[in-house]
Amino acid sequence: MERVYFDHAATTPTRPEVLQAMLPYYTEHWGNPSSLHLEGVAALEGVERARTHLATLLGADSDEIVFTGSGTEADNHALAGVAHALGDKGDHIITSAIEHHAIHDTVEHLGRVGVRATHLPVDEAGLVDPDAVRSAITDRTILVSVMHANNEMGTIEPIAEIGAVCRERGVLFHTDAVQTVGHVPIDVRRMNIDLLSLSAHKLYGPKGVGALFMRDGVTITSYVHGGGQESGRRASTENVAGIVGLGEAARLAGEEMEQETAHTSGLRDQIIGGILGAIPDVLLTGHPTQRLPNSASFCVAGIEGEALLLDLDQEGFAVSTGSACTSGVSEPSHVLLALGLPPDIARSSIRITVGRGNTAEEVDRLLEVFPRIVKRLRDMSAHRPALAERVPHD
Amino acid sequence: MERVYFDHAATTPTRPEVLQAMLPYYTEHWGNPSSLHLEGVAALEGVERARTHLATLLGADSDEIVFTGSGTEADNHALAGVAHALGDKGDHIITSAIEHHAIHDTVEHLGRVGVRATHLPVDEAGLVDPDAVRSAITDRTILVSVMHANNEMGTIEPIAEIGAVCRERGVLFHTDAVQTVGHVPIDVRRMNIDLLSLSAHKLYGPKGVGALFMRDGVTITSYVHGGGQESGRRASTENVAGIVGLGEAARLAGEEMEQETAHTSGLRDQIIGGILGAIPDVLLTGHPTQRLPNSASFCVAGIEGEALLLDLDQEGFAVSTGSACTSGVSEPSHVLLALGLPPDIARSSIRITVGRGNTAEEVDRLLEVFPRIVKRLRDMSAHRPALAERVPHD
Numbered sequence: 001m002e003r004v005y006f007d008h009a010a011t012t013p014t015r016p017e018v019l020q021a022m023l024p025y026y027t028e029h030w031g032n033p034s035s036l037h038l039e040g041v042a043a044l045e046g047v048e049r050a051r052t053h054l055a056t057l058l059g060a061d062s063d064e065i066v067f068t069g070s071g072t073e074a075d076n077h078a079l080a081g082v083a084h085a086l087g088d089k090g091d092h093i094i095t096s097a098i099e100h101h102a103i104h105d106t107v108e109h110l111g112r113v114g115v116r117a118t119h120l121p122v123d124e125a126g127l128v129d130p131d132a133v134r135s136a137i138t139d140r141t142i143l144v145s146v147m148h149a150n151n152e153m154g155t156i157e158p159i160a161e162i163g164a165v166c167r168e169r170g171v172l173f174h175t176d177a178v179q180t181v182g183h184v185p186i187d188v189r190r191m192n193i194d195l196l197s198l199s200a201h202k203l204y205g206p207k208g209v210g211a212l213f214m215r216d217g218v219t220i221t222s223y224v225h226g227g228g229q230e231s232g233r234r235a236s237t238e239n240v241a242g243i244v245g246l247g248e249a250a251r252l253a254g255e256e257m258e259q260e261t262a263h264t265s266g267l268r269d270q271i272i273g274g275i276l277g278a279i280p281d282v283l284l285t286g287h288p289t290q291r292l293p294n295s296a297s298f299c300v301a302g303i304e305g306e307a308l309l310l311d312l313d314q315e316g317f318a319v320s321t322g323s324a325c326t327s328g329v330s331e332p333s334h335v336l337l338a339l340g341l342p343p344d345i346a347r348s349s350i351r352i353t354v355g356r357g358n359t360a361e362e363v364d365r366l367l368e369v370f371p372r373i374v375k376r377l378r379d380m381s382a383h384r385p386a387l388a389e390r391v392p393h394d
Numbered sequence: 395m396e397r398v399y400f401d402h403a404a405t406t407p408t409r410p411e412v413l414q415a416m417l418p419y420y421t422e423h424w425g426n427p428s429s430l431h432l433e434g435v436a437a438l439e440g441v442e443r444a445r446t447h448l449a450t451l452l453g454a455d456s457d458e459i460v461f462t463g464s465g466t467e468a469d470n471h472a473l474a475g476v477a478h479a480l481g482d483k484g485d486h487i488i489t490s491a492i493e494h495h496a497i498h499d500t501v502e503h504l505g506r507v508g509v510r511a512t513h514l515p516v517d518e519a520g521l522v523d524p525d526a527v528r529s530a531i532t533d534r535t536i537l538v539s540v541m542h543a544n545n546e547m548g549t550i551e552p553i554a555e556i557g558a559v560c561r562e563r564g565v566l567f568h569t570d571a572v573q574t575v576g577h578v579p580i581d582v583r584r585m586n587i588d589l590l591s592l593s594a595h596k597l598y599g600p601k602g603v604g605a606l607f608m609r610d611g612v613t614i615t616s617y618v619h620g621g622g623q624e625s626g627r628r629a630s631t632e633n634v635a636g637i638v639g640l641g642e643a644a645r646l647a648g649e650e651m652e653q654e655t656a657h658t659s660g661l662r663d664q665i666i667g668g669i670l671g672a673i674p675d676v677l678l679t680g681h682p683t684q685r686l687p688n689s690a691s692f693c694v695a696g697i698e699g700e701a702l703l704l705d706l707d708q709e710g711f712a713v714s715t716g717s718a719c720t721s722g723v724s725e726p727s728h729v730l731l732a733l734g735l736p737p738d739i740a741r742s743s744i745r746i747t748v749g750r751g752n753t754a755e756e757v758d759r760l761l762e763v764f765p766r767i768v769k770r771l772r773d774m775s776a777h778r779p780a781l782a783e784r785v786p787h788d
Contacts, residue, residue: 005433011426011631019420026413026600032405036703037712039399069463069602070630072620084506102620102629109619112478113507201631206420208463208602208633225503226466226496235496236464237405237595239602242636309430318431 001316004362008294008355009151009179010320015204021248022206025241033238034229043240050247057250058213059187066212066233067243071178071199073223074212075102078174078195081220082143083115090140096120096128097338098150100176122338124392125287126155134165141171148177149184152322152335152351153286154295156184163192172218178202179292182253194218200242205249209242260356265293267354267363272296274367279374281387285336285349297351299341301387303377305349311373317366320351340392398756401712402688402749403545403573409598415642416600419635427632428623437634444641451644452607453581460606460627461637465572465593467617468606469496472568472589475614476537477509484534490514490522491732492544494570516732518786519681520549528559535565542571543578546716546729546745547680548689550578557586566612572596573686576647588612594636599643603636654750659687661748661757666690668761673768675781679730679743691745693735695781697771699743705767711760714745734786
């Protein structure tokens with residue numbers, strides 16, 4: 001049985017074109033970009049070309065791009081870098097209740113050095129209110145960090161409006177755009193973004209490389225210390241092949257985004273319509289329309305999401321209950337709780353995220369299997385709540 | 395003209411066997427190791443196999459290995475992680491005057507949160523005295539960090555003895571082993587090592603992946619926050635292909651170290667003998683025998699090391715003046731100054747580091763070209779110091 005991969009929010013396959021672009025940097029141009037000799041210069045050229053490709057995708061200048069080892073490192077860098085650099089201006093960070101753990105855990109860690117955080121609530125569709133950001137800003141606020149789109153339930157946040165509020169109030173604005181770069185148009189200027197994190201492996205690039213956009217004029221403390229790489233902004237010998245892969249993935253994404261979005265959002269809507277139509281007591285989580293083009297996420301009352309995931313895996317489908325980074329954790333998702341869902345409903349979540357390689361036939365196959373599994377699991381479970389009475393505004 | 399690469403301390407080519415081991419993790423097993431489905435499990439198996447290979451090379455258990463994005467990140471993690479975790483026990487770190495900037499700059503950064511550092515001097519051969527470590531330890535000392543071998547002048551430090559002093563005094567011992575792992579035998583138990591940093595691209599693995607050995611029982615604070623990867627010790631989706639590459643490089647290094655060392659140390663001694671024999675007023679920097687098997691490093695009085703490097707590059711040879719991470723920086727090396735060398739002598743440094751692919755014929759070609767370039771550069775320079783009177787104990 002051929003496997004069907006529906007977990008593109010967890011990671012995407014490395015595109016063959018991306019791997020082809022990377023290979024010469026393993027076999028031929030494997031020099032250290034800091035070296036002054038020919039071998040070093042050849043490697044450096046690969047890094048700088050990638051920087052230009054990525055900057056173009058974001059509407060940035062190439063010297064505003066700092067390559068990192070992951071999107072998570074970029075998030076850590078942004079938050080800790082602002083907290084250190086602006087420590088004498090303030091100690092308050094505003095973020096949202098639905099951020100990735102890379103933001104939440106870093107904010108918590110910064111609490112040890114005196115940083116205070118406000119976690120803004122979201123509405124039942126997962127949206128942060130830009131007016132709530134305005135109200136939360138104090139004269140001690142040094143940073144607002146709100147994600148571009150949520151990894152678990154797909155809602156796209158009004159970051160341009162939030163960025164405008166921050167700009168108006170003179171506060172730096174960071175967005176974790178790990179789920180959107182390469183999939184949703186981004187223009188860092190128009191969206192008033194000062195800092196933006198991204199990860200290559202979410203846009204058909206390799207794992208182990210990310211980047212932090214830092215607007216020209218924004219000076220924050222380095223996170224990894226010890227060498228002059230990345231213009232002194234991130235020490236470590238560059239992951240040259242990985243960076244080249246990120247650059248190529250960004251270049252391809254820029255060229256193909258429109259057609260990819262049309263393809264994935266078509267499959268997404270086929271999944272959403274198919275599941276909501278075939279199965280009673282299922283809730284689409286996140287915003288009904290203002291959501292990632294590739295993401296369909298549900299709560300299926302009366303079952304455990306993980307049981308559904310494992311049964312689908314047995315039937316050949318790779319899906320997720322939510323964030324891959326917390327798989328196997330039995331706690332209900334903080335994101336779904338923030339939507340106002342009760343813990344048992346939050347535990348019934350399933351996330352189906354499509355990619356450029358998926359087909360309508362694969363979705364058809366899923367829609368055959370999915371209701372059957374849900375029925376079996378529900379038949380096995382003792383209780384079956386009436387969903388409509390238990391979720392907010394439904 | 396075929397190029398000759400003599401800069402293996404800066405970076406090594408990725409071995410074809412290593413790349414072959416990595417490729418399936420780009421083309422086939424590209425899942426997210428945190429995912430619970432089949433695709434995730436396949437990726438996780440690659441990561442865990444690599445962990446076992448690396449642990450075997452170090453004489454460690456596999457759960458003592460934490461993969462990182464670079465050797466520099468591992469250094470940052472070790473120092474900051476101990477400083478945070480043991481902040482209530484003490485605030486004093488002991489290190490040496492010849493550490494890589496990944497240590498020096500991190501120690502300096504930790505100064506902002508109240509960490510005080512002692513930088514132990516070295517003798518004219520670059521050795522740290524274990525008795526000096528003992529004398530420097532106070533009841534506020536939480537960590538000693540002394541590198542295994544110096545990247546610029548090749549001296550191998552008596553880390554087993556230093557580790558024994560630390561163990562005796564109940565202080566954690568970290569060593570930056572970026573230059574030695576895969577090239578010099580390491581046994582973390584016998585050497586009394588609590589924390590050890592390494593980098594894949596120095597042992598014929600890929601760039602963008604490193605590791606931190608943490609002895610079982612040593613609990614330090616995470617450095618990159620935001621997910622449960624690496625048993626909660628380093629958040630970020632794993633660089634699966636890179637980690638697999640590091641594992642394969644470690645496995646091969648363990649099998650072939652003896653024959654590689656015989657090969658490289660033969661070439662190294664051919665270079666040292668040839669250059670010292672052919673050119674007057676040249677100083678071998680570092681210890682004459684207790685040094686990296688692949689490293690020959692010199693000061694060539696009367697010239698600028700960078701001019702020599704660029705001329706050698708023109709003639710087809712890739713060498714370095716010292717650390718690649720600070721190439722292009724005009725300051726004399728802190729390592730060479732720590733040996734007691736005057737700044738102008740320190741600026742005349744050149745480092746020739748051989749690898750498994752080099753041959754005696756390539757060294758012969760270098761030994762033809764090198765004296766000629768030195769003579770031309772010296773003829774162009776106004777002064778020529780009498781080296782013997784200007785360096786300590788020479």
